[in-house]
Amino acid sequence: MAFGALTRNIELAAQEMGQPVTILPFPDSDPHVICAVESLASSPRPRSDLAAFMTGRATNRRTGPRRPLASAHRTDLMEAARRAGATLQLVERDDALAALGDLVGEGDRLRCLSPVMHREMMSEIRWTRAEVLERRDGLDVATLELGPADLVGLRLVSDWNVMKVARAIGAGKGLAVPARKAISASSAVGLLTMPGTDRHAYFAGGRAMQDVWLTATACGIALQPMTALVYMFARLERGAGAGFSDQERRELRGLRDRFRDRFDVRVDQAELMLFRLSYADPPSARSLRHRVDDVLVVES
Numbered sequence: 001m002a003f004g005a006l007t008r009n010i011e012l013a014a015q016e017m018g019q020p021v022t023i024l025p026f027p028d029s030d031p032h033v034i035c036a037v038e039s040l041a042s043s044p045r046p047r048s049d050l051a052a053f054m055t056g057r058a059t060n061r062r063t064g065p066r067r068p069l070a071s072a073h074r075t076d077l078m079e080a081a082r083r084a085g086a087t088l089q090l091v092e093r094d095d096a097l098a099a100l101g102d103l104v105g106e107g108d109r110l111r112c113l114s115p116v117m118h119r120e121m122m123s124e125i126r127w128t129r130a131e132v133l134e135r136r137d138g139l140d141v142a143t144l145e146l147g148p149a150d151l152v153g154l155r156l157v158s159d160w161n162v163m164k165v166a167r168a169i170g171a172g173k174g175l176a177v178p179a180r181k182a183i184s185a186s187s188a189v190g191l192l193t194m195p196g197t198d199r200h201a202y203f204a205g206g207r208a209m210q211d212v213w214l215t216a217t218a219c220g221i222a223l224q225p226m227t228a229l230v231y232m233f234a235r236l237e238r239g240a241g242a243g244f245s246d247q248e249r250r251e252l253r254g255l256r257d258r259f260r261d262r263f264d265v266r267v268d269q270a271e272l273m274l275f276r277l278s279y280a281d282p283p284s285a286r287s288l289r290h291r292v293d294d295v296l297v298v299e300s
Helices: 002-016 049-053 071-083 094-113 115-123 129-135 148-157 160-168 173-184 199-218 228-238 246-262
Strands: 021-025 035-039 087-091 188-195 222-225 269-278
Touching (some): 002 021, 002 049, 002 199, 021 199, 049 199, 071 087, 094 115, 094 160, 094 173, 094 188, 094 228, 094 246, 148 160, 188 199, 199 222, 228 246, 228 269
Antiparallel strands (some): 021 035, 087 188, 188 269, 222 269
């Protein structure tokens, strides 16, 4: 998905530069080669207005007063997904959002109480500005938009010894609260799906995701991915639940049934991204990424 989104950015930028390209996913038998990008100087392509919003696209976890999704914005988002070959489903009613908030919150609780997922999640967080500047990857804690009390709570949650005790005594219900609050303040929650479940589907899905996200940015809509739950479902159903305990598998199956009550999902689809949409102020911080010169090799 990430490579698919990257190639969509390359395509949009190339069109803006008057140098259209074609993207060739998985062009040979080498599993490390994700795609090839070829110049099409003699074959101009229609330009897209989305290129102007690439640098503004960001994860925005801020919340504001709940405001219904504008009809024109809903149409634009659905059309962006359709043009890319994907399907966007939106949940907007108050009662449905409340139920979905409970569901996503339970997924977050499960994630925090799993030793494997807890370790992976906390390894992504960059706690200090110095660490952010040195690493230029992961999740800058400032982007979480936490108040002082919530930041202290996250520090406690980051300690696996604390979570291990909570897991042992059946505690941790408070871990579901942030997702509930965030979703209750949202205009909508979206699920983006793509036909197929192989690497081609996820690559194409990343391109679709980028178009939807750029369209949201163009509409002035804040977008926050909340993807952990759908990836856990994929692990459960297509990865034989590897890495989950028996109890975690049982809980996930129950959450899966409730999820199917909210979205039309099928076994032959890739569930690409679950995300919330809202009308909110711009994010107060953005996570840094590696400089281009650090990752791009140019051969003469």
